Amino acid sequence: MPRPPVVAIAPIEEIEVDVTALVAPAVAEAFGVRSSMPARSRCRPRPRIARGQYLSTAFLDVLARARRPDWERLLGVTGVDLYVPRPNFVFGEADARGGVAAFSVHRLRGGDAALFARWSATEAVHELGHTYGLGHCRRRDCAMWFSNMLWETDRKGTALCPEHAAQIRRVRGR
DSSP states (O other): OOOHHHHHHEEOOOSSSHHHHHHHHHHHHHHEEEEOOOOOOOOOOOOTTTTTBBEEEHHHHHHHHHOOOTTEEEEEEEOOOOEOOSOBBBBBEEETTTTEEEEEEEBBBBBBBBHHHHHHHHHHHHHHHHTOOOBBBTTTTSSSBBSSSSHHHHHSSSSSSSSHHHHHHHHOOO
């Protein structure tokens, strides 16, 4: 039996807890992959000073340069606040063509350790789902349901709905 493909999960800079270890089991379960946890990247894009936030697309560029051919996907984790030009913030962003995604734990802090782990895993699965071509879901219990607020993240779990799980199997040819 062939070994499952590898999704690398890398902290982009120092984060107070090992988020990579927190999210790896959910990533493996949702996508049928093995997790690799490479060394922390010290490359961080410059913040947009006026907002005190980092443009999430710049993180995707950094990750695209760091991605290795033996990784099916690369997920970066950061502790800084992210934004895209229109909304005031985003939990994360993905580039399906580049096979990279990034998410931030900045807005996931504040709950207890179990909630932090669950929210982190949910956002990791959500952003990686986009790298496999998954769109947002209408089902509130699917990890691909769009959430713009933390309380909305509480409604969904780390599992994909049957339709999105089937789409992942089709992408993989299983």
